[in-house]
Amino acid sequence: MATLPVYRWRLAPDGFATRRQLRARGLRPGGQEVAAQLERPRRRRGPLVAFLYRVDLAKPVRPMTPARRAALAKANAARRMCPGCGRDAGYVIPLSLGTCVPCDSRSTSPRSA
DSSP states (O other): OOOOOEEETTOOOTTEEOHHHHHHTTEEOTTOOOOEEEEEOOSSSOOEEEEEEESTTOEEOOOOOHHHHHHHHHHHHHHHBOTTTOSBOSSOOOTTTSSOHHHHHHHOOOOOO
């Protein structure tokens, strides 16, 4: 089993890119294996690792079809729907609350001292 080459932050050679960098170029990894790792030093919890892919093996991003666009719109609409009142909140409901802000403020009562 071969180990991956590890490069320090900002010192990776040309020809490698992260997923985000590939996406900015209109590319995707396209099923290729991770080619290298990039380590960014952190003070407390150890290094932050990013995976690098070869740019020459990357494939173009698949185009957005009408069916994919509709499915994405439906999923985003479901994230805005409040399970408490059933209304569209107009924003993505935080997972920490589980409901829209007005429903959450109604369910929490002030503590009596």
